[in-house]
Amino acid sequence: MARINDSYLKLQAGYLFPEIGRRVKAFSDANPEAKVIRLGIGDVTRPLAPAVLKAFHEGVDDLAKSDTFHGYGPEQGYDWLSQIIIDKSYKPLGVDLKISEVFISDGSKCDCANILDIFDLGNKVAICDPVYPVYNDTNVMIGRTGAANQQGYYEGIHYMPCTGANDFTPEIPKEKVDVIYLCYPNNPTGAVATREVLKQWVDYARANDAVILFDAAYEAFITEPAIPHSIYEVEGARECAIEFRSFSKTAGFTGVRCGLVIVPEELTGTTADGKSYSFNKLWNRRQTTKFNGVSYPVQKAAAAVYSDEGWPQVRETIDYYMANARIIREGLTAAGISCYGGVNAPYIWLETPDRISSWDFFDKLLNECHVVGTPGSGFGHSGEGYFRLSAFGDKKNVETAVQRIKDKWGK
Numbered sequence: 001m002a003r004i005n006d007s008y009l010k011l012q013a014g015y016l017f018p019e020i021g022r023r024v025k026a027f028s029d030a031n032p033e034a035k036v037i038r039l040g041i042g043d044v045t046r047p048l049a050p051a052v053l054k055a056f057h058e059g060v061d062d063l064a065k066s067d068t069f070h071g072y073g074p075e076q077g078y079d080w081l082s083q084i085i086i087d088k089s090y091k092p093l094g095v096d097l098k099i100s101e102v103f104i105s106d107g108s109k110c111d112c113a114n115i116l117d118i119f120d121l122g123n124k125v126a127i128c129d130p131v132y133p134v135y136n137d138t139n140v141m142i143g144r145t146g147a148a149n150q151q152g153y154y155e156g157i158h159y160m161p162c163t164g165a166n167d168f169t170p171e172i173p174k175e176k177v178d179v180i181y182l183c184y185p186n187n188p189t190g191a192v193a194t195r196e197v198l199k200q201w202v203d204y205a206r207a208n209d210a211v212i213l214f215d216a217a218y219e220a221f222i223t224e225p226a227i228p229h230s231i232y233e234v235e236g237a238r239e240c241a242i243e244f245r246s247f248s249k250t251a252g253f254t255g256v257r258c259g260l261v262i263v264p265e266e267l268t269g270t271t272a273d274g275k276s277y278s279f280n281k282l283w284n285r286r287q288t289t290k291f292n293g294v295s296y297p298v299q300k301a302a303a304a305v306y307s308d309e310g311w312p313q314v315r316e317t318i319d320y321y322m323a324n325a326r327i328i329r330e331g332l333t334a335a336g337i338s339c340y341g342g343v344n345a346p347y348i349w350l351e352t353p354d355r356i357s358s359w360d361f362f363d364k365l366l367n368e369c370h371v372v373g374t375p376g377s378g379f380g381h382s383g384e385g386y387f388r389l390s391a392f393g394d395k396k397n398v399e400t401a402v403q404r405i406k407d408k409w410g411k
């Protein structure tokens with residue numbers, strides 16, 4: 001009989017969002033008349049921008065004619081898309097990139113998981129707590145960890161608690177770690193990192209030959225001008241950081257699927273015999289073997305996000321979601337609930353009323369207010385007593401959800 005990958009058996013629970021979906025379905029089946037408002041998973045609800053949709057259609061039409069037909073594309077993505085991203089999204093930040101450093105993908109979730117292929121299992125990995133569960137679970141799946149303890153911490157991972165006590169800012173490790181996951185603006189807490197904070201991480205990584213895996217999936221939601229959108233805005237980051245970006249939340253591509261990874265050419269690691277080797281070359285080798293690129297119409301649609309017509313339309317939708325974030329943050333704060341985030345991120349991270357457990361609050365909110373959120377403890381031990389609400393809903397629904405919570409818990 002073939003042996004299974006036993007590492008999967010170390011995982012503590014099912015993936016968070018399907019578990020939430022299961023509970024919501026059970027509730028809805030039992031209460032078909034309840035109008036459930038979903039502010040749980042960060043899934044977009046607004047349609048694609050008209051210019052994006054037009055380009056998407058044109059991309060499909062191109063496939064209908066032999067002279068514009070496209071088969072396999074480059075595994076790294078089409079150069080024209082990489083160049084638009086460089087010109088429109090990185091150059092304005094003062095960041096210069098080469099096309100060979102941009103890898104178009106089918107989304108950040110896969111990228112954050114797949115990147116582990118090019119790192120040795122012996123690397124010490126540092127992860128924030130609470131955290132986007134993919135970083136943690138994929139390290140377990142690949143066999144980097146031992147078993148989980150009572151708090152859900154896996155042996156071998158360096159966890160960095162982020163709570164109200166440290167302003168949701170992880171402490172720079174005192175010991176040497178090799179790989180550090182950072183997500184800014186943060187999912188789930190909505191916290192941001194200033195340039196000074198990112199500089200401290202870059203300094204640490206360079207001093208310790210570590211690599212930062214910087215997840216910038218929510219950079220488009222930054223509203224405060226001083227907050228960096230890319231880790232490469234910090235000097236020295238090209239030598240120590242890989243950055244992930246996504247069209248999912250930025251442009252409503254959660255169902256369309258498109259993201260990107262930046263792997264600078266200066267970024268190197270060491271081989272078993274102590275020689276230096278390029279991570280860019282490794283990632284290129286990985287992608288050309290395991291990935292066949294993102295479909296042509298999707299890349300056409302992604303390019304239109306940054307077109308003169310598309311970007312203002314895309315921004316309008318981002319602003320719509322951020323207006324929802326304000327409604328949630330201000331509404332709940334006025335009701336006496338402590339809220340964080342929601343200023344530079346589409347997530348509001350709140351303290352559960354009377355600090356009841358995150359899952360108890362989830363169940364109460366679902367059963368008594370018919371509102372779905374995400375329990376903070378689902379993102380890690382330090383998320384216990386917190387709760388995440390997503391701003392990706394319809395404005396009227398968001399207003400109704402806030403009113404229901406105020407009516408129930410308002411002081």
Ligand code: MLT
Pocket residue numbers: 040041042043109132187
């Ligand atoms: C979330 O709700 O945290 C995200 O939508 C999950 C994801 O992007 O995979």
